Amino acid sequence: MVTRVPGWLLRHRITVEPYLGDSAHGPRYGPAVEGIPALVAATHRQLTDTDGREVIATAQIIAAPGLHCPPGSRVTLPDGRATRALSVGDHSAPGLPVPASVEVMCQ
Known part of the structure; x- marks a missing residue:
């Protein structure tokens, strides 16, 4: 089973x-x-940030569980672009064969 x-x-x-x-x-x-393993994808997704404002996310990051990246954190992407974490979601499904991960949507 994948955990x-x-x-x-x-x-x-x-x-x-x-x-x-x-x-x-x-x-x-x-x-x-530095050097946190992740999967980074360019995206354009509208979401609501922690202040309740509608914003456009331009990068999606998938990382292993346990990533400490609260909303508002500065994130430097592999291409060197510095951005800000808009939302962070912990994904888990205990007992199901799907991988646990952390998803960070960045400005």
């Missing part, structure tokens, strides 16, 4: 700077975590 997305599918590497909150000087981020 998590297979590592051989995660062909790209991304960098995540986890969002820690806002300060008087703007957003605060944690230390950058």
Whole structure:
């Protein structure tokens, strides 16, 4: 039974700077975590961000369970483009033969 997305599918590497909150000087981020295995796809999908605004996501990231990337995190994609995580979803189906993963939609 498959319990998590297979590592051989995660062909790209991304960098995540986890969002820690806002300060008087703007957003605060944690230390950058480099070389995170992921599958990155270009996409155009309309969604609602954490502030309730309608936004267009331009990148979809699939990663192994346990990825720490709260909405608002800075993400550097394999092509070097820096973007912001709009939404994060943990996908799991205990007992079913489908892989668990984390999906991050980026601006």
